[in-house]
Amino acid sequence: MSEKLLIIDTDCGIDDAQAILLALAAPHARILAVTCVFGNASLDDVCQNVIRVLAVGQREQIPVFRGSARPLVGTANDTPCDHFGTDGLGDVLKDRDPRWAEKIHKEHAVNAMLRLVAENPMQVTLVALGPLTNLALAVKMDPSFPGKLKELYIMGGNMEGKGNLTPSAEFNFAMDPEAAYVVLEEFVCPTFLTSWEYACRNALSWEFFEELTNQDTAASRFMKAITSRCWAYSRQVLRRKRDVYFGPGFVSFDSYAVAACLEPGVVAESVKCPVRVELRGAMCRGMLVLDRVGILDKKHSITVFTKCHKDQMERMLIGSLAETPGRAENGNRHAD
Template identity: 65%
Template sequence: MAKKLVIIDTDCGIDDAQALMMALAAPNIQILGITCVYGNASVENVCQNILRVLSICERDGIPVFQGCAGPLVGASSSRTDHFGTDGLGDVIKDKDPRWKEKIQREHAVDAMIRLVSENQNRVSLVALGPLTNLALAVRVDPCFPQKLKDLYIMGGNMEGKGNLTLCAEFNFAMDPESAYVVLEEFLCPTYLATWEYASRNSLTWEFFEELINQDAPAARFMKTITSKCWAYSREAMMKKRGVYFPGCGFVSYDSYAMAACVDGTVVTESIECPVRVELQGSMSRGMLALDRTNTLKKSHKVFVLTKCDSAKFSQLLLESLRQPCNK
């Protein structure tokens, strides 16, 4: 069976690294390229983080492209310390001074357009960060979305509950205009793994301990980068995320979108409806609105994921940290 062709657009923080390793471990996935965008860290740190993950998994041959360093319009939003200042928990001291030589010279947006044009209707695009690169791609090539097979997004929210602002999820809040453009103009089949979807399908903290204590380089790497990160503290998350989702356990946000791409049967329920991103509200800017009553009269609908098969998802996570297989 032919492998599924995938481009991963990422602002590589810890959960992006986990999602990337899930794709690297999947036998049915061929990664054509990885495009980097600002978000969890500066785009320069994102590039370095991706290179480190590929090195850990001994997959250095996958091309990495540097993309947008800020939002489509306006000034950059201030980043949070959710995954540390470098995106990987601020525990890695030995930086690669020659990392720029390992990044492709082609801009991420140009690479995205080229790779999809060379493989029309065969590429799945998985977007794990702010959607700036995608929005710019459709501005450069208005036909870009119709050349995609499908699009998987980690971002947005279903109920107006925010994790960066009062009403907006991080990726959409970082660049609301780009999120708006993508969800209005990308008419390919689109799957949204929202903040609530990930949080409501959390795994136990006991599973997290099992996950990172496997005897493999990728697991040891994940254990290291989560070791001092408050976002992987059970106590911290009970006080923060637990306000909205009592009893919520371990959540690897970006992995939920990646799992849907790797194995569609992981998703057991979804809502198919039009959506729109709010741009004007003083408290709701960046919030995703679900139009379940067809008030907006939009013809295009997206799949907003709601429930997943926890056993299948857990297995994909476990396999993702057993890399490389010969070590």
């Protein structure tokens, strides 16, 4: 399999951490950079979280860039986000790197994104795991940017009007609806979307979660620690929004997007259609609308995943936390 060049744009929470470890474990993937954006936590916490995850994955040489700290318009959504704790990684880490700021590259994340894609035209896959602010700024700075990408994978949005931050909008899109609108209107490269419903409808069992986090490896112990006090990873917590809509189960949201990027065969079913993000509705702001009948009269369509092969997803997740011989010598070794 040919080498896959990745830029991961993240608001590093617990599921982002798992997704990044998934990418680090892929022998055919080379991460050119990790770019940070506000979302699950403050931008400072996001940057620190990424540094910590790369250390766990033994890939500290991968450059990390600081990006947007707030949405394109106004201030960050003031709805409390306690999904992954106040720091994004479950509020359990006590030994954070005191020199983390020195490890963040000085170049702004958006500039780094533009530069790396220009240096590798039509070769880079961009994986967006948080609010799409950095991507929207990139296309505004350089309208030709999307045309230089190989493809774009997004974790965000919804298909059925079921929301997890507002009654009708998914978290990443609701945190910056204008950015989501810009990206889905102006990025004409092949675009693949992992929606909230897709992840929830393909939830894995809590028995599998215990198997995943009880492996005797550093990465598995790390994931067990950061999920240990997080209500979102407790099978005992009842009537969470996703449980009400879809039933109980373990869902590592961002991992579904990275898994599809790394192994497209993990996706069992999808639909391809034009989409639009609602901006003006009092109740529907940030909601993704799928146009399956052509009313929007748009030329550009995106692929929206609907069903995955759960056994393949489980295999990939188990492998991402395994202690693989020669892990440090895989395709990510020359990321900088």
